[in-house]
Amino acid sequence: SQQGEEDPQALSIQEGENATMNCSYKTSINNLQWYRQNSGRGLVHLILIRSNEREKHSGRLRVTLDTSKKSSSLLITASRAADTASYFCATVPMEYGNKLVFGAGTILRVKS
């Protein structure tokens, strides 16, 4: 079964607004990663947060991790039309340290 569940399934916002996507997972993890997939393309790694970290920033991206709640969020600030894509969280479960398990993804549409 999928390790992660993402919320919302789809999100539509105006350019310039912030977008927040949430991810929950089931088992203890080594790290959690976020990926972006543009339509018809491969996945692009955005950011990785380790299980002992609580927050991480990369440009307009901010990721938080709450291991007690087994959840993470991805915030994209000042969104742009080019941010339109599917966003996936993926975990490396502690039990299986050598595979990345993906959530179902959030489809983000940024309207210009």
Place this chain on the structure above:
Amino acid sequence: DTAVSQTPKYLVTQMGNDKSIKCEQNLGHDTMYWYKQDSKKFLKIMFSYNNKELIINETVPNRFSPKSPDKAHLNLHINSLELGDSAVYFCASSQIRGAGGYTFGSGTRLTVV
């Protein structure tokens, strides 16, 4: 230069045929993977190789056989293709097993008719 390249990008074939998808990475990574993305966009790992050694073999029909001639290549051969095999197959690589980000290829869209 493309970091992880897959060929072909599109593959349309009839049921019962045998086909192969090739993958090469020029990043010097030790670990390579095959993922399957279904029509609902779910991504599921199929296989993982570390330095030519099979380390993950998920519950995949044995019609699927990966082959890694060297650590830069991981090919996927599929025998007796079925309609349900239609999906997008992604190759990926990583430097350190599970500890770093993965680099994905652009995918191979397989359609079985």
